[in-house]
Amino acid sequence: MKKILLSMFACLLSASAVSAQQAVGDLKSPKFGKTDVAEVFSKASADKTIKKAPKKLKNDQRYLGLSGADTPYSYYDVSSDVQSIDAVASFVPSSLFSKYVGAKVVGMRFAGLTLPEDGISGIVGAYNETSGSVSIVAQKELDEVTSCELNGQELTTNWNEVMFDQPVEITSDMDALLVGYTTANSVPNVLVGYGTGVDGWPGALYLGTTSQSSTASWYGFSNYTLMTQLIIEKTGGFTDDLTISDFKVAPFAQSNGTLNGYVTLKNWGSNPLNTYSLDFTLDGKTIHTEAVNGNDDYAISNDASLLTVELPMPALAAASEHTIGVKVASMNGGAPTGDTSDDAAETTTTAYDQHAHTQASLLEHFTSSYCTNCPNGYELLTRLTEQRPDLKWVAIHGDMSTGSDELTIDEGAYYTTYMAPGYPSAAFNRYYCNYPSVNSDGMAAVVVNYGSEDKAINQGVQVMSAVTDLSKTEIPSFVTLNPTVKFTKDGSTSGTIEVSVEGTGVANAHQYLNDCSITAYIVQDGLTGRQLNGRNWVSNFAHRNTLRGVITNSGNPAGDLIEWNGDNFTWTASKEIPAEWYADGTTLNVIVFVSKRFWDGMSTTTSGDYTLPAWVDADKGWVNQCVELSDIKEGTTAVNGIVNNDANASVVARFAANGAKVSAPVKGLNIVKMSDGSVRKFLVK
Numbered sequence: 001m002k003k004i005l006l007s008m009f010a011c012l013l014s015a016s017a018v019s020a021q022q023a024v025g026d027l028k029s030p031k032f033g034k035t036d037v038a039e040v041f042s043k044a045s046a047d048k049t050i051k052k053a054p055k056k057l058k059n060d061q062r063y064l065g066l067s068g069a070d071t072p073y074s075y076y077d078v079s080s081d082v083q084s085i086d087a088v089a090s091f092v093p094s095s096l097f098s099k100y101v102g103a104k105v106v107g108m109r110f111a112g113l114t115l116p117e118d119g120i121s122g123i124v125g126a127y128n129e130t131s132g133s134v135s136i137v138a139q140k141e142l143d144e145v146t147s148c149e150l151n152g153q154e155l156t157t158n159w160n161e162v163m164f165d166q167p168v169e170i171t172s173d174m175d176a177l178l179v180g181y182t183t184a185n186s187v188p189n190v191l192v193g194y195g196t197g198v199d200g201w202p203g204a205l206y207l208g209t210t211s212q213s214s215t216a217s218w219y220g221f222s223n224y225t226l227m228t229q230l231i232i233e234k235t236g237g238f239t240d241d242l243t244i245s246d247f248k249v250a251p252f253a254q255s256n257g258t259l260n261g262y263v264t265l266k267n268w269g270s271n272p273l274n275t276y277s278l279d280f281t282l283d284g285k286t287i288h289t290e291a292v293n294g295n296d297d298y299a300i301s302n303d304a305s306l307l308t309v310e311l312p313m314p315a316l317a318a319a320s321e322h323t324i325g326v327k328v329a330s331m332n333g334g335a336p337t338g339d340t341s342d343d344a345a346e347t348t349t350t351a352y353d354q355h356a357h358t359q360a361s362l363l364e365h366f367t368s369s370y371c372t373n374c375p376n377g378y379e380l381l382t383r384l385t386e387q388r389p390d391l392k393w394v395a396i397h398g399d400m401s402t403g404s405d406e407l408t409i410d411e412g413a414y415y416t417t418y419m420a421p422g423y424p425s426a427a428f429n430r431y432y433c434n435y436p437s438v439n440s441d442g443m444a445a446v447v448v449n450y451g452s453e454d455k456a457i458n459q460g461v462q463v464m465s466a467v468t469d470l471s472k473t474e475i476p477s478f479v480t481l482n483p484t485v486k487f488t489k490d491g492s493t494s495g496t497i498e499v500s501v502e503g504t505g506v507a508n509a510h511q512y513l514n515d516c517s518i519t520a521y522i523v524q525d526g527l528t529g530r531q532l533n534g535r536n537w538v539s540n541f542a543h544r545n546t547l548r549g550v551i552t553n554s555g556n557p558a559g560d561l562i563e564w565n566g567d568n569f570t571w572t573a574s575k576e577i578p579a580e581w582y583a584d585g586t587t588l589n590v591i592v593f594v595s596k597r598f599w600d601g602m603s604t605t606t607s608g609d610y611t612l613p614a615w616v617d618a619d620k621g622w623v624n625q626c627v628e629l630s631d632i633k634e635g636t637t638a639v640n641g642i643v644n645n646d647a648n649a650s651v652v653a654r655f656a657a658n659g660a661k662v663s664a665p666v667k668g669l670n671i672v673k674m675s676d677g678s679v680r681k682f683l684v685k
Helices: 037-042 374-387 410-419 454-474
Strands: 003-007 061-064 072-077 082-093 104-110 121-128 133-141 149-151 154-156 160-169 176-182 189-196 204-210 217-222 224-226 228-233 242-249 252-254 258-267 275-282 285-293 305-312 321-331 344-352 361-367 391-397 425-428 479-490 494-505 516-525 527-533 536-543 546-551 568-578 587-596 604-607 610-613 623-629 635-637 651-656 668-674 679-684
Touching (some): 104 133, 104 176, 121 160, 189 204, 189 217, 242 321, 242 344, 258 321, 275 305, 285 305, 361 374, 361 623, 374 391, 374 425, 374 527, 374 536, 425 454, 479 587
Parallel strands (some): 252 344
Antiparallel strands (some): 003 305, 061 228, 072 189, 104 160, 104 228, 121 176, 189 224, 204 217, 242 258, 275 285, 479 494, 516 546, 516 587, 587 623, 651 668, 668 679
16 A cells, blocks of 8 residues: 655745745655655655754753744745834644643744844743733843844744743643744734644734734734744653644545545644554545554654555445544554544545546636746646646736736635635646645645756656546546537627536436536736736736636526536536627637636625635535536637546547437547446537
């Protein structure tokens, strides 16, 4: 069985405003015995390095903080709207230290850019939810403060460590611990790390005043983690205690096949645990045991780590839902130690016995003309789609705080908010990639800025191609789409695009794709306009494959709910478009796809003063099938440019429109039956 352990932390590639996302960095991971997608993901970084101060803690001490707080990602300039800043900090909620009640906070450490050389104190506070107040329980001024060193795209992390004169005991009535540092009323470039705040807390806050309030208060300014950590101590050290903090499997499991499982593990003990075993179950019956015996490559430390396994599946009834479980079976050759209440987890998967050929894959690219690094994303995706014509590319533009992109559309804001961690990023079949080297943000889209060097860009191309392949493996297609487009010009100022689709599903498709929707994108290629590239504006930048409109009957950006007739369906929708969308020198394309709905169009949630759509989880909004109709002209256009990359699917029979079997394509409608059971229709001119 394939077994891969990956550290949850990646390293800094580039330091700039977080709103312009950077590429994932060098992943510290074991060596692999064979080449597969996991190996590609393990190398998912440009050739950049980061230097981290070695740990010098005693055996009975350890660091405690938010996930990713020890690995720099980027920095924030928090000067906007800020009148004064007295301190910056992170809140570490009790869920992260509940097992350490009775231990003592003996110190803390922090790292930052452009820090004042004096007047800086390390601080620790205790938050009580009932009173809503923070009490500073430890504070000590540093004699000397060192900032991190940024040289181009390389960062040297210089930690400032503070040991308090009086340790602070962790008690059960602490709802959260605050850890941070004072700023001598300066406005530093705040360094943030990978990972995010948890339990509703932002990852980074500042204590200060704004133009709206002269009273100093705590304000969250980033969901990324501030580079601060507590140092805690317990007499005798910390006992080995494994926690399964997350468990995911692929949404579909093939009968008599294998199922990819992803287990996130953490050891609360003092030292990495390299001898343990996990039992995996199917509907309560053990199907696989994964054992690690003294192998340091798969040791579990204080930092959450990902273990991936291939689980053998027996014969399963089609369209049946099954419970997949995992539990810690042993540690150090004996029974699990520590708190065993969080040693197990369960999730579900749906069994299938046949699937359709994947006609194409949807590539949703999130970009902005005000994004300084987005040209790097364009270059990577250009090379990727040259190698992968099965990827159908749509660029979804968004606004940034520095300016409004003229190519944004209302629907695009929904997609960006739901899927994108920032710019430039891209989603591949809206597939949630569980590998932290690729996806450290918990969003469906992943960062596609690998810098501007050829080696790094080509490495990124490999990674994104592997993500696409994995999406097709874990979410096989269950329906074949046969669309036609009718484009009519309504005078000189507008036109109408009407899309009609016949969907032909495999047996049980209506069950596999229950609550799925169908959507059509209108994409215009060949547009040029302004684009920031670094600090300079480019006047005639090629904005590739720009999303101009979304065709639905419901008006829901998540698409129209499919109305099944058995395992098949039909759908027709239209949209009036302005003449500028089909201007000379540009190409108009239509992308049609079936996806799991990420929003029902009605349910909302509140956050402060805002009412927001109630999205489904990022790993439950996948795309199942996609086709593109390219170079739309006035009249009727049939399916164009379908690429078959499925080596197991071949043509077994071809029929003319009158039902007569033919040996080669004939003019008019062609009906083709594939070896995987799917049926495809073509118009041959």
